[in-house]
Amino acid sequence: MDMPDFVERESGVQKTVSSFDNTMQFNFPEEPMDVDVREVLLTVYDALQEKGYNPINQIVGYLLSGDPAYIPRHKDARNLIRKVDRDELIEELVKFYLRTHREE
Numbered sequence: 001m002d003m004p005d006f007v008e009r010e011s012g013v014q015k016t017v018s019s020f021d022n023t024m025q026f027n028f029p030e031e032p033m034d035v036d037v038r039e040v041l042l043t044v045y046d047a048l049q050e051k052g053y054n055p056i057n058q059i060v061g062y063l064l065s066g067d068p069a070y071i072p073r074h075k076d077a078r079n080l081i082r083k084v085d086r087d088e089l090i091e092e093l094v095k096f097y098l099r100t101h102r103e104e
Contacts, residue, residue, distance in 0.1 A: 038092070041059070044080060051072050058071065070084055
């Protein structure tokens with residue numbers, strides 16, 4: 001649900017400021033995950049590669065769209081990836097990327 005726009009008045013000029021001008025905060029619950037995200041991603045990657053797809057493109061397509069059709073049923077990859085919320089997948093990928101590149 002979008003936050004309503006609001007109106008600011010400066011020097012008699014009316015200016016509409018949308019909620020996109022404000023920084024939103026996104027918090028993940030600090031609870032352990034039931035599914036090993038690393039294992040899910042590796043299994044999905046292998047399944048995509050075995051079926052001849054570009055695994056990175058397919059996983060990105062799934063993460064952006066939420067459409068499970070980007071992931072094959074091979075090796076039960078589609079069911080596996082749907083057990084993990086997309087935001088959890090993205091969180092783990094970002095954490096890994098930053099940990100890896102901060103140490104360089």
